[in-house]
Amino acid sequence: MNRLVRAETRRLLRHPLGLTLAALFVLGSLYCAWVSQNMASHNITQVQANLDFLPQSCDSPRNTPEQKAGCLAEVPLQAVGLERIQDGFTAEGVRAAQAQHPVGSLLWTVRLLTSVPGLALLVMVAAFSVAGEWSRGSIVPILLYESRLGRLLAAKALAVWVWSLVLLCVSAAATAAFGLLYGRGAYPLPSPGALGTVLADTALGVLAGAAVLAGAAAVAVALGALLRQPMRTFLAGMLLLVLVVRTSAAPGLGAWLPGGALADLVGFGAVDGVWDHFWISTDPSTAPVLLRVLPTLALIGLLWLGLDRFNRTRDRA
Numbered sequence: 138m139n140r141l142v143r144a145e146t147r148r149l150l151r152h153p154l155g156l157t158l159a160a161l162f163v164l165g166s167l168y169c170a171w172v173s174q175n176m177a178s179h180n181i182t183q184v185q186a187n188l189d190f191l192p193q194s195c196d197s198p199r200n201t202p203e204q205k206a207g208c209l210a211e212v213p214l215q216a217v218g219l220e221r222i223q224d225g226f227t228a229e230g231v232r233a234a235q236a237q238h239p240v241g242s243l244l245w246t247v248r249l250l251t252s253v254p255g256l257a258l259l260v261m262v263a264a265f266s267v268a269g270e271w272s273r274g275s276i277v278p279i280l281l282y283e284s285r286l287g288r289l290l291a292a293k294a295l296a297v298w299v300w301s302l303v304l305l306c307v308s309a310a311a312t313a314a315f316g317l318l319y320g321r322g323a324y325p326l327p328s329p330g331a332l333g334t335v336l337a338d339t340a341l342g343v344l345a346g347a348a349v350l351a352g353a354a355a356v357a358v359a360l361g362a363l364l365r366q367p368m369r370t371f372l373a374g375m376l377l378l379v380l381v382v383r384t385s386a387a388p389g390l391g392a393w394l395p396g397g398a399l400a401d402l403v404g405f406g407a408v409d410g411v412w413d414h415f416w417i418s419t420d421p422s423t424a425p426v427l428l429r430v431l432p433t434l435a436l437i438g439l440l441w442l443g444l445d446r447f448n449r450t451r452d453r454a
Contacts, residue, residue, distance in 0.1 A: 141289065145266070145296035150303065154265050158258050159304050166249055166308045167315055170236040174316070177233040178324035180226040188219050227327055234326035237316030241329045244339040246309040247346035250301065251353075251403050253378060258304075259350070260357045260374030263297055267361030268370040287445055290362050297354040302347065338404075345402045355437055359444045392422035395433040401426045 149155045195208035235241030249255060267290070329335055356377070361370045385396025392401065422429065 141292040142295045142299075145292050146299045149262065149266060149296050149300045152265075155262060155300060158261060159300075159307070162250070162255065162258055162304060163308045163311050165254060166246055166312055169249060170233075170245070170312050170315060170320070173229075173233040174236060174320045174324040174326065177226065177230040178326055181223070181230050181326070184219060184223045184226055188216060188223070191216055191219070230326040231329055233324075234329045235335075236312050237320045237324075237326065238329050238335060239313045239317065240332075240339050241335050242313035242316060243305070243309045244335075244342040246312055247305055247343055248403055248405065250305055250308070251346045251349045251399065252405075253382065255301070255350075256353050256378055257375065259297060259301060259353050260360075260371055260378070262300060263293075263354065263357030263361045264367040264370035264374070266297065267293055267358050268365050269361075269367045271362075271365035272367060286362075290358055290444070294351075294355045294358040297358060298347075298351050301350045301354065305343075305346070305350075342404055345404070349399055349403060352433065352437055356440065359440050362444055392424070393429050393432055395436070397422075398426060398429045398433055402430060 191212055195212065232245075235245040330338075357370075357374055360373050360377070361367075364370045364373060381394070381396040381399070383396075384394045385391045385400060387394060391397040
């Protein structure tokens with residue numbers, strides 16, 4: 138099993154398609170990091186400038202003493218509104234500043250990788266490595282080496298998962314280098330927190346993201362084995378992904394469905410402008426997120442059981 142996993146992983150890491158998709162994600166991650174840092178820094182600077190200028194706005198020579206007094210009386214109310222906006226921009230800046238931190242960049246990247254762009258890449262990789270082999274007929278010599286289809290598909294799912302983790306590390310390193318060498322100087326942002334806090338948040342986020350990527354790899358490989366055509370696998374995977382995203386807002390059930398559980402597990406928040414626009418806010422739930430993940434795990438298990446039964450019936454026929 139280990140030898141098969143290593144062979145499948147090496148093949149994915151060396152294949153031109155896997156390298157191309159990885160390069161596209163790294164470049165896309167750098168672009169998103171640049172946009173988020175630029176926008177967050179600009180918004181914070183602009184709202185602070187508005188707060189500083191607010192008292193001076195009443196000093197217009199056209200204002201009569203009564204108008205100036207009325208304007209000054211309204212300054213505290215306007216300042217409260219601007220401070221609320223500033224709090225939102227500051228929260229967004231703290232999230233964007235994670236991409237400028239050597240450790241926090243892992244948390245920033247894993248949230249992008251577990252959103253729609255990263256999950257779409259996993260579907261494409263699985264469509265190539267599983268369904269593509271059936272369509273080309275190259276699965277036959279592999280089955281001669283490992284006749285148990287379940288073990289072969291499990292090895293392919295593990296290989297896709299390892300590929301995604303390697304991509305996470307490489308992309309996070311590139312994002313951190315960009316943030317440290319250029320972003321910090323060009324786009325000043327609030328600190329993401331003390332080192333201990335960043336380490337704890339990153340560890341939890343990476344563990345949750347790794348679990349989500351493992352589940353996504355298992356589902357994508359199962360779809361490839363069921364459909365056995367790359368284009369069908371990719372279209373089915375994207376339709377399933379859209380369904381997961383759209384059902385995350387289902388009243389009363391969204392928090393228990395895969396989309397809502399994924400968003401809460403990884404830590405998507407309302408201030409993330411890069412990736413959260415793919416997700417719809419779910420109804421709040423007091424149930425622990427680990428409990429709400431259980432239905433998703435059960436669905437994945439049923440999918441693999443159905444895959445095993447379906448393949449046995451098809452291969453006998």
